[in-house]
Every structure is written in C-alpha cells, then in structure tokens.
Amino acid sequence: MPTHNADISAVFTEIADLLDIQGENPFRIRAYRNAARTVQDLGRELRDMVEAGEDLKKLQGIGDDLAEKIVELVQTGACTALTKLRSRFPPGVTDLLRIPGLGPKRVKVLYGDLKIESLAQLEAAAREGNIRDLPGFGEKTEQNILQAIQVKADTGRRFLLAHARTYAEALTAYLEKLPGAGRVTVAGSYRRGRETVGDLDILVTAESAGTIMDAFVAYDEVAQVLAHGDTKSAVVLRSGIQVDLRVVEEKSYGAALHYFTGSKAHNIAVRRLGQQLDLKVNEYGVFRGEEYLAGRTEKDVYAAVGLPFIPPELREDAGEIEAAREGRLPNLVELKHLRGDLHMHTDASDGKNTLREMALAAKERGYKYIAITDHSPRLKMIGGLDGRKLARQADAIRELNNELEGIAILRGIEVDILEDGALDLPDAVLATLDLVIGSIHSHFRLPGAKQTERVLRAMDRPHFTMLAHPTGRLLLDREPYELDLPRIIRHAAERGCFIELNAHPLRLDLDDTFCRMAKEAGVLVSINTDAHGIPELDHLRYGIGQARRGWLEKKDVLNTRTLKQLRPLLAKTMGR
Numbered sequence: 237m238p239t240h241n242a243d244i245s246a247v248f249t250e251i252a253d254l255l256d257i258q259g260e261n262p263f264r265i266r267a268y269r270n271a272a273r274t275v276q277d278l279g280r281e282l283r284d285m286v287e288a289g290e291d292l293k294k295l296q297g298i299g300d301d302l303a304e305k306i307v308e309l310v311q312t313g314a315c316t317a318l319t320k321l322r323s324r325f326p327p328g329v330t331d332l333l334r335i336p337g338l339g340p341k342r343v344k345v346l347y348g349d350l351k352i353e354s355l356a357q358l359e360a361a362a363r364e365g366n367i368r369d370l371p372g373f374g375e376k377t378e379q380n381i382l383q384a385i386q387v388k389a390d391t392g393r394r395f396l397l398a399h400a401r402t403y404a405e406a407l408t409a410y411l412e413k414l415p416g417a418g419r420v421t422v423a424g425s426y427r428r429g430r431e432t433v434g435d436l437d438i439l440v441t442a443e444s445a446g447t448i449m450d451a452f453v454a455y456d457e458v459a460q461v462l463a464h465g466d467t468k469s470a471v472v473l474r475s476g477i478q479v480d481l482r483v484v485e486e487k488s489y490g491a492a493l494h495y496f497t498g499s500k501a502h503n504i505a506v507r508r509l510g511q512q513l514d515l516k517v518n519e520y521g522v523f524r525g526e527e528y529l530a531g532r533t534e535k536d537v538y539a540a541v542g543l544p545f546i547p548p549e550l551r552e553d554a555g556e557i558e559a560a561r562e563g564r565l566p567n568l569v570e571l572k573h574l575r576g577d578l579h580m581h582t583d584a585s586d587g588k589n590t591l592r593e594m595a596l597a598a599k600e601r602g603y604k605y606i607a608i609t610d611h612s613p614r615l616k617m618i619g620g621l622d623g624r625k626l627a628r629q630a631d632a633i634r635e636l637n638n639e640l641e642g643i644a645i646l647r648g649i650e651v652d653i654l655e656d657g658a659l660d661l662p663d664a665v666l667a668t669l670d671l672v673i674g675s676i677h678s679h680f681r682l683p684g685a686k687q688t689e690r691v692l693r694a695m696d697r698p699h700f701t702m703l704a705h706p707t708g709r710l711l712l713d714r715e716p717y718e719l720d721l722p723r724i725i726r727h728a729a730e731r732g733c734f735i736e737l738n739a740h741p742l743r744l745d746l747d748d749t750f751c752r753m754a755k756e757a758g759v760l761v762s763i764n765t766d767a768h769g770i771p772e773l774d775h776l777r778y779g780i781g782q783a784r785r786g787w788l789e790k791k792d793v794l795n796t797r798t799l800k801q802l803r804p805l806l807a808k809t810m811g812r
C-alpha cells in the first residue's frame with residue numbers, strides 16, 4: 237500500500253487533534269504535531285526509507301512509538317491507534333477544528349454542551365444564535381464562526397500546490413514507466429503554479445490509449461473510477477484529489493497542453509485571436525478550415541496566432557496577451573537567480589536547527605548569504621530574543637562568519653509589530669542589526685483602518701527593512717487580515733523599504749496581484765522561506781512560482797542581488 241508523507245502527516249495531525257479534544261497530556265499532543273511537521277517537510281518519502289530498512293528514529297522527534305506507526309502506515313495504509321481514537325468521536329468533530337478560532341477547548345464545549353458534531357450543525361447553531369451564550373464564546377465569536385464557514389464553502393475542496401505535488405509526482409513517475417507511454421505532463425492550474433489546485437489534469441502521449449487508460453484506473457492509489465474511456469479517464473485518489481487523464485497524439489500534444497493548461501479565460505482570448513485570423517484553435521491543433529497548421533508544440537500554437545511563447549504562470553488573461561503582442565512580456569525571475577534567503581529561524585527561538593546547521597545547509601544549496609531572523613521577546617512561549625540574547629547570537633554569528641567560507645550570515649530579527657504599531661524591541665537594540673523584519677502575529681481582527689495605520693507606523697520606525705507575510709493569510713484556512721495593502725505598498729515606496737513574498741506553501745503571501753502592484757510601485761520584493769528547519773529552505777521554489785505569477789523579473793527581487801549590492805540597500809532601511 238503506497239502511503240505518501242502527506243498522508244502520514246495528516247494521520248499524526250488528526251491523532252493530535254483528537255487527543256487534544258480528549259484533553260490528553262499536552263506533551264504527547266505536541267509530539268504528534270511536531271512529528272506531523274517533520275514528516276511533511278522531510279523532502280524524501282518515508283515509504284522509501286522503510287523499504288530500504290533505514291532507521292526512522294534518527295529523524296527529529298520520531299521515537300519508537302512513532303516509528304512503529306509509520307511502518308504500520310507504510311505497510312498497511314492504516315493506523316490502528318487512529319482508528320481506535322476515531323471510534324470515540326463522531327466523524328465530523330475534527331472538521332470543527334479546521335475553523336479558525338475554534339481550538340480543542342471550544343470544540344469540546346460545542347460537542348459536550350450542544351452536541352455539535354459537524355460543520356452543518358455548527359452553522360445552524362450559529363445562525364440560531366445558540367453559540368454566543370456558551371462559556372468562553374460570545375456574539376463576536378459566533379459571527380466569526382459563520383464567516384469562517386462561508387469561506388470554507390467558497391473555496392470548496394482544493395489542495396495546496398505542495399500537497400498536490402506529492403500525488404502528482406508519484407503518479408507521473410508511474411505513468412512514465414508504462415510501456416508505450418511517451419511524454420507525461422501535468423497541465424491545468426498545477427502547471428500555472430496556482431497556490432491551490434482543484435484537480436490534476438494529466439496528458440500522456442501514446443500510440444495506443446487503451447493500455448495507458450487501463451493502467452491508470454488500476455493505479456493502486458485510486459479510490460474511485462469516475463470515467464474510463466478511450467481518450468479521457470478520471471479517478472479520485474485515496475487522498476481525495478481528482479485526476480483527469482487524457483491520451484493525445486504527438487501531433488496534437490502542444491495544442492492539448494495549451495488547452496488543458498488554461499486558464500480558461502486565457503484560452504478563450506487566444507481562440508478569439510485565432511478567429512480574427514480565420515483560424516480555429518482547439519485541443520487538437522490550429523486549423524484553417526480542415527487544414528491542420530500547427531499543434532506539435534505550444535510554441536507552434538502561439539506562433540500560429542502571431543504570439544511569442546507565454547509562460548504558463550502568466551496565462552490568466554490578466555494582460556499577458558496584449559503584452560505578448562507588443563513584445564513586452566516580462567523576463568520572469570528564476571530559482572537560479574536567487575542568491576540568498578533573508579528570513580529564517582534557529583533553535584534560539586522556535587526553529588529546529590542550530591545557527592551553524594542552517595548556515596551550512598544554505599551554503600550547500602549554493603546561497604551566498606542568509607539572514608538569521610529569530611522572533612522578538614513578545615513571543616515568550618517560543619523563546620523570543622531580547623537584547624541580551626540577540627547580542628549573544630551576534631557573537632556566535634561573528635565567529636561563524638570568520639570560520640565559514642563562501643556564505644555570509646546577516647544579523648536580523650523578526651520583530652513583532654505591536655497593536656499600536658510600535659516594535660517589540662527598543663531602537664537601540666534594532667540599530668545593532670543588519671536588517672529588521674516586521675511582522676504581525678497578534679490582533680489579527682483589528683478594523684482595516686486601524687490595521688493599516690498600525691503597519692504604516694511600524695514602517696516609519698528608524699529601523700525597518702521589510703514587512704513579512706504582509707496579509708497574514710493561511711491558504712484554505714485563514715483569510716487575510718483587513719489591510720489596505722495598496723496604500724502600504726505606496727508607503728513602502730516612499731519610505732524606501734521592502735515587502736516579503738513569504739514562500740511557505742501555506743502562505744505564499746504576497747499574491748500575484750500585489751506582486752505586480754509592488755513591481756509597478758518600484759518596491760523590491762524579497763522571496764523568503766521563513767524556514768523553521770532545514771527542509772523548509774527548499775520552499776523557495778514555491779516563492780519563485782508565485783513571483784512569476786506576479787510578473788516579477790530578476791531586477792524586481794531583492795535577494796537576486798549580490799551581497800555587495802545588498803548591503804547598502806539594507807543599510808539604507810536601517811537609517812545608515
């Protein structure tokens with residue numbers, strides 16, 4: 237039974253959630269949560285490690301018990317401990333936890349006092365005003381619950397790009413090995429690099445479709461076959477994600493790839509261009525009457541309608557066709573352009589690795605510089621750094637800089653922006669650093685005007701380099717806070733500071749629209765991982781995808797600069 241890391245991680249999270257509602261020992265719960273994160277970020281499949289007989293206990297936070305569960309999951313696809321736990325609760329209870337603001341304590345009350353066991357019941361109870369009087373709730377909470385349920389309904393069942401990738405890569409590897417299979421490509425929103433995807437659209441070139449289709453529906457992760465045809469089949473995988481597969485001829489491959497990459501709006505615009513030239517553009521090719529003109533490659537398809545190749549990330553009918561016609565398509569930034577990462581944590585606050593480990597891992601990835609930006613004191617629970625601890629870290633960084641060749645470590649902080657826009661450390665302390673990242677980690681629900689004012693004030697402090705994860709959104713989970721981001725971007729341009737594009741696949745915060753806005757305002761965007769451990773350093777690729785969707789070029793991105801170019805840019809934001 238094949239089980240991916242995302243599946244194993246989901247099992248551990250669910251166990252933690254259920255233990256939490258049950259009121260179990262917090263250490264036990266945290267062990268499961270940590271394990272879920274470790275597994276999610278591992279970078280290689282646990283099932284391969286199990287198969288190779290590797291010792292799972294060398295992984296951070298994985299002891300005997302968790303190692304056993306992983307082996308069980310890999311070998312049987314199930315986890316008896318979870319099955320047992322689940323039997324004690326109604327099946328919808330963990331859905332309640334997915335509502336922002338509803339922690340295990342509140343879910344326990346909802347379940348215990350009102351017998352609420354599902355989102356539908358929760359919504360009904362909130363509408364009838366039955367929630368506000370529960371202990372620890374209130375009218376505001378009731379409103380927030382209703383709003384959150386609405387958001388969930390609007391986004392429907394979508395998958396994070398990073399999760400979809402796990403399933404897509406395993407499936408394409410399987411398809412590529414089939415006899416007779418030629419090219420295998422994932423098209424759709426996945427290829428356009430959207431931050432979430434609704435389903436996967438896979439194209440395979442082959443002489444004979446039948447054998448490919450038979451093998452596809454027989455793939456061992458398939459839970460349900462929705463369609464099994466000659467040119468098109470569709471299945472649902474055990475993870476719940478739907479996959480549409482089409483077998484196409486080489487002659488039509490480019491046309492099909494173009495069609496199924498979308499977006500739909502982009503396709504319609506291209507088809508319209510074709511019509512003006514008396515051409516028909518569809519998934520089989522470009523035709524004049526019955527005559528086939530092009531379709532082997534996407535480049536050919538675009539050329540037939542008089543356009544240069546348009547990168548998939550731009551295909552949203554957001555001005556890319558006009559830009560292409562006028563020869564002003566952006567020359568999009570690439571992963572290899574990035575020279576460093578300016579936001580990461582160490583075990584001095586809530587990171588998993590030491591300063592040295594992070595520096596060496598970054599060097600291994602070819603970076604020329606990193607900034608260490610642990611949390612400020614307000615986040616006490618996770619060991620935020622005060623002036624004294626920062627000074628000690630500065631000494632350690634100086635020593636490491638002397639020792640290591642080829643990578644420079646910059647001294648920074650991720651300082652909390654307090655409710656009134658003050659920063660969580662005195663100016664005199666901030667002044668000792670190379671850069672200051674400001675973040676909102678509290679009071680998410682201030683009214684828009686106040687929230688905006690708060691950020692503007694923070695930016696105006698004498699030491700302020702960039703605003704991190706600017707909208708605070710968590711994909712499929714938490715809406716952005718109310719914030720006048722266009723105003724903040726204009727202000728950043730005047731102030732001369734930068735905006736982060738947080739590359740974590742759960743955030744991808746800045747979105748494409750605001751990336752374009754920053755570019756137009758002349759505000760440099762910094763693509764940062766915000767890594768809390770070594771594997772997360774590899775999230776830069778998601779940040780690049782998002783930056784490309786936002787039309788960013790190499791010159792628009794702060795951390796494409798050389799260290800020599802970067803230093804004065806940072807110094808200026810620090811008032812030097």
Ligand code: DGT
Pocket residue numbers: 423424425426430432433434435436437495496497498499500503504
């Ligand atoms: P998703 O799956 O919701 O994240 O988004 P997409 O873009 O992958 O959409 P999907 O899976 O429904 O369809 C894949 C592509 O197929 C889509 O991007 C464009 C193309 N397509 C689908 N339906 C139509 C249509 O009615 N007209 C045109 N021109 N193209 C379509």
Ligand code: CA
Pocket residue numbers: 424425426433434435436437
């Ligand atoms: Ca799709």
Ligand code: CA
Pocket residue numbers: 424435436437480
């Ligand atoms: Ca589809």
Ligand code: ZN
Pocket residue numbers: 579580581650766
């Ligand atoms: Zn951070």
